[in-house]
Amino acid sequence: MIDQLIEAIIQKKSPIVVGLDPRFNQIPQAIKEKCLAEYGETLEAVAAAIKIFNRGIIDAVADEVPAVKPQVAFYEQYGLPGMAAYLDACQYAASKGLVVIADVKRGDIGSTSKAYAKAHLGQVQVGNKNYQGFPADFATINPYLGDDCMKEFEAEIVQEDKGIFILVKTSNPTSGQLQDLVMADGKHLYEKTAEIVAGWNDKICGKFGYSPVGAVVGATYPEELSALRAQMPKAMLLVPGYGAQGGGAKDVINAFDTKGLGAIVNNSRGIIFAYEKIGGDYQEAARKAVIAMKQDINDTLSSVGKQYW
Numbered sequence: 001m002i003d004q005l006i007e008a009i010i011q012k013k014s015p016i017v018v019g020l021d022p023r024f025n026q027i028p029q030a031i032k033e034k035c036l037a038e039y040g041e042t043l044e045a046v047a048a049a050i051k052i053f054n055r056g057i058i059d060a061v062a063d064e065v066p067a068v069k070p071q072v073a074f075y076e077q078y079g080l081p082g083m084a085a086y087l088d089a090c091q092y093a094a095s096k097g098l099v100v101i102a103d104v105k106r107g108d109i110g111s112t113s114k115a116y117a118k119a120h121l122g123q124v125q126v127g128n129k130n131y132q133g134f135p136a137d138f139a140t141i142n143p144y145l146g147d148d149c150m151k152e153f154e155a156e157i158v159q160e161d162k163g164i165f166i167l168v169k170t171s172n173p174t175s176g177q178l179q180d181l182v183m184a185d186g187k188h189l190y191e192k193t194a195e196i197v198a199g200w201n202d203k204i205c206g207k208f209g210y211s212p213v214g215a216v217v218g219a220t221y222p223e224e225l226s227a228l229r230a231q232m233p234k235a236m237l238l239v240p241g242y243g244a245q246g247g248g249a250k251d252v253i254n255a256f257d258t259k260g261l262g263a264i265v266n267n268s269r270g271i272i273f274a275y276e277k278i279g280g281d282y283q284e285a286a287r288k289a290v291i292a293m294k295q296d297i298n299d300t301l302s303s304v305g306k307q308y309w
């Protein structure tokens with residue numbers, strides 16, 4: 001799947017992933033009213049609105065981006081109807097040929113991690129039949145339970161051709177509270193996580209030189225991003241923090257290798273709710289925002305001689 005992701009990035013000239021993080025209050029009024037009229041003030045109404053909204057966003061951007069990243073929390077908060085909307089987002093995006101990155105930030109003791117891996121990247125068997133719980137191509141992983149727990153995702157990575165992005169240096173303001181702690185050997189904790197990722201990368205790698213075991217590094221920490229690019233040369237970087245969190249093209253440029261590959265930059269609110277800023281139809285606004293972001297990143301890549309296409 002790492003190779004398909006990179007191929008789609010090259011084909012669409014677009015190292016961009018759209019975050020599907022629906023907030024009910026920000027969904028256009030007409031969609032909300034329609035769903036509330038049909039289902040009343042229920043979780044089902046919210047889920048129906050999310051489903052319509054997401055499908056509209058996916059339709060608007062599918063030919064411009066290689067991937068979407070639904071963040072499960074925005075669905076989970078609405079219980080079972082919310083999770084049905086999450087499933088719909090994954091399935092509908094896949095039906096439009098998009099790579100799905102499940103932002104689930106999972107990780108637990110080994111045996112539980114195995115169940116998480118099956119839930120989001122694999123299959124479960126019932127009798128003679130196999131089922132996919134929440135089908136995705138990649139999942140985000142919380143590393144803090146250690147190597148053995150992350151390794152439980154390996155079966156799905158290898159046998160199902162899936163991938164993971166391990167949280168290395170997150171974009172939030174207090175990420176340094178734990179991740180920047182200096183260890184006995186003088187390295188930061190996030191560098192130790194990067195060592196685990198890089199070690200794993202040496203064992204499993206795709207045709208572009210990138211591994212299905214990638215890393216999450218925030219656009220809001222450009223210096224660390226630069227250093228981590230060098231420390232994990234075979235790790236695809238998933239870079240959140242562009243847009244609403246303050247990151248710009250100049251901040252993410254060092255996530256890319258010298259050829260202009262190796263990173264995919266996320267933007268959630270800045271794309272899906274672009275209509276609140278630029279007005280007009282939400283789908284048209286999302287499409288315009290994606291095209292503007294593409295231009296911004298491609299122009300910046302080109303200005304430093306890194307544009308691949």
Ligand SMILES: O=c1ccn([C@@H]2O[C@H](COP(=O)(O)O)[C@@H](O)[C@H]2O)c(=O)[nH]1
Pocket residue numbers: 019021071103169170171172216217218240241242243244245266267268269270
């Ligand atoms: O370090 C991290 C890891 C994940 N995220 C997620 O990315 C998006 C960002 O949303 P924006 O609206 O573009 O700010 C969201 O789903 C986060 O949970 C992150 O921001 N930082």
